[in-house]
Amino acid sequence: MIALARKYRPKQFADLIVQDHVAAALRGAVAQGRVAHGYLFAGPRGVGKTTAARILAMALNCEQRSPAGEPCGVCDSCSRIWTGAANLDVVELDAASNRGVDDARDLRERAMYAASTETRSKVYIVDEAHMLTREAWNALLKILEEPPPRVVFVFATTEPQKIANAAAPILSRLQRFDFRRIGPHAIIDRLRQVVEQEKLRVADDALHLIARSANGGMRDALSLLDQVLSFGEGPVTAARVRDVLGLVPDELYGEMLRAIVEHDAGAMFPLVERLLEAGADLGEFVNGAGETLRALLLVGVGGQPEGMTEGLLAVIRKYAPQLPPADVVRLLTILSESEERISRSANTRLLVEVLLLRTEPWSCRMSSRRSKARQPPPRRRLNRRRLSRRLLRRPVRSWSPHSPTSARSGPPSSPTRARGAQCSAVYWPKRK
Numbered sequence: 040m041i042a043l044a045r046k047y048r049p050k051q052f053a054d055l056i057v058q059d060h061v062a063a064a065l066r067g068a069v070a071q072g073r074v075a076h077g078y079l080f081a082g083p084r085g086v087g088k089t090t091a092a093r094i095l096a097m098a099l100n101c102e103q104r105s106p107a108g109e110p111c112g113v114c115d116s117c118s119r120i121w122t123g124a125a126n127l128d129v130v131e132l133d134a135a136s137n138r139g140v141d142d143a144r145d146l147r148e149r150a151m152y153a154a155s156t157e158t159r160s161k162v163y164i165v166d167e168a169h170m171l172t173r174e175a176w177n178a179l180l181k182i183l184e185e186p187p188p189r190v191v192f193v194f195a196t197t198e199p200q201k202i203a204n205a206a207a208p209i210l211s212r213l214q215r216f217d218f219r220r221i222g223p224h225a226i227i228d229r230l231r232q233v234v235e236q237e238k239l240r241v242a243d244d245a246l247h248l249i250a251r252s253a254n255g256g257m258r259d260a261l262s263l264l265d266q267v268l269s270f271g272e273g274p275v276t277a278a279r280v281r282d283v284l285g286l287v288p289d290e291l292y293g294e295m296l297r298a299i300v301e302h303d304a305g306a307m308f309p310l311v312e313r314l315l316e317a318g319a320d321l322g323e324f325v326n327g328a329g330e331t332l333r334a335l336l337l338v339g340v341g342g343q344p345e346g347m348t349e350g351l352l353a354v355i356r357k358y359a360p361q362l363p364p365a366d367v368v369r370l371l372t373i374l375s376e377s378e379e380r381i382s383r384s385a386n387t388r389l390l391v392e393v394l395l396l397r398t399e400p401w402s403c404r405m406s407s408r409r410s411k412a413r414q415p416p417p418r419r420r421l422n423r424r425r426l427s428r429r430l431l432r433r434p435v436r437s438w439s440p441h442s443p444t445s446a447r448s449g450p451p452s453s454p455t456r457a458r459g460a461q462c463s464a465v466y467w468p469k470r471k
């Protein structure tokens with residue numbers, strides 16, 4: 040059975056979700072015959088970089104291309120390129136395994152003598168382009184500067200800054216497109232389309248959970264759906280998704296919110312116990328706790344959180360009015376401070392228990408009171424007028440023409456007094 044992520048790879052620019060800015064620019068370039076010789080597609084994993092490069096190659100070589108620049112998606116040439124099958128016109132390279140200068144020279148030679156016919160274009164798609172060495176980029180510099188006609192290079196990368204560091208001059212020879220993360224709403228909409236076409240039954244909450252776990256990548260979302268489907272028969276429920284993906288049950292986030300709002304510190308230990316019994320990853324729980332609090336903050340200011348199941352949203356709405364935003368922000372700070380420590384800790388359980396106790400508002404207040412007590416007393420603000428009055432007074436009081444110091448010429452010489460003397464020169468008693 041073909042994987043959903045491959046089966047539902049878009050065949051036209053119009054099918055690329057979220058990346059409309061890229062789709063519109065490439066479609067326009069094809070329609071007007073203004074396609075550049077080199078492109079850099081940068082963005083997170085699984086958001087459509089390779090797909091866009093293939094659609095561009097399809098559009099350049101499709102005989103039934105629409106006047107707007109869309110490939111037909113069904114002709115022989117289009118389907119060969121779409122499937123990634125061996126093809127004379129499109130060469131896909133993985134820079135992770137062809138990263139050296141020899142590989143780049145080989146690519147250059149092949150591109151120089153590209154045997155495209157008058158009507159066809161040759162497209163080189165280089166995936167994981169940040170893996171190319173500096174020497175490899177140097178070998179490509181010339182051909183990117185003056186490429187042979189009808190040859191297009193597309194470099195795809197998840198780490199554009201590495202290319203900027205290793206081969207800055209290359210960037211000025213490429214047109215750069217930044218692909219966006221795919222938000223939970225867009226992922227859910229796309230998953231719904233797939234579910235409908237596949238005639239599957241998947242609960243809405245289950246889609247929300249998958250979208251949340253996909254973390255902005257459409258490929259991940261489709262692969263997770265595949266994984267959940269292969270796990271059992273019948274309709275896909277949220278519980279099944281949680282089971283298969285090892286997610287933390289939503290009730291536990293609800294219980295955490297209740298305990299925080301009701302100052303129920305005693306409930307935190309059984310909560311961690313239940314998490315461990317459910318086989319949950321504690322690091323993931325802390326992550327989810329952060330997302331839950333963020334959603335609560337959003338609800339508090341009238342926003343609509345994404346990727347939450349209806350059940351958890353109802354709990355969040357219930358508790359939002361009882362937790363002032365300032366408290367939530369403080370809790371989020373505590374969580375984010377602990378996240379890294381938890382990933383490194385050998386005793387995660389204890390850390391999470393302590394963390395949950397710290398999320399208690401009374402603990403925040405206590406610790407802030409305690410830390411205030413530990414602080415040195417605030418420095419009194421310098422009051423210029425009072426200071427100068429003090430300085431003025433001193434020399435007059437401590438020095439008189441009849442005092443033993445009067446034998447010396449001028450005012451006394453200790454630093455303060457000297458300064459005082461300077462300030463109060465006008466008032467200094469005249470020497471006889």
Ligand SMILES: Nc1ncnc2c1ncn2[C@@H]1O[C@H](COP(=O)(O)OP(=O)(O)OP(=O)(O)O)[C@@H](O)[C@H]1O
Pocket residue numbers: 043044045047048049054055056057058083084085086087088089090091166195196197229257258259261
């Ligand atoms: N923008 C999108 N619209 C619709 N489907 C998408 C989109 N992005 C990704 N997909 C789905 O995810 C699959 C993988 O996408 P693609 O190979 O283009 O990702 P990528 O950005 O090249 O990722 P990687 O950085 O891991 O190579 C596609 O086959 C498609 O099913």
Ligand SMILES: [Mg+2]
Pocket residue numbers: 088089090166195
């Ligand atoms: Mg790719």
Ligand SMILES: [Zn+2]
Pocket residue numbers: 100101102103104110111112113114115116117118
């Ligand atoms: Zn076609």
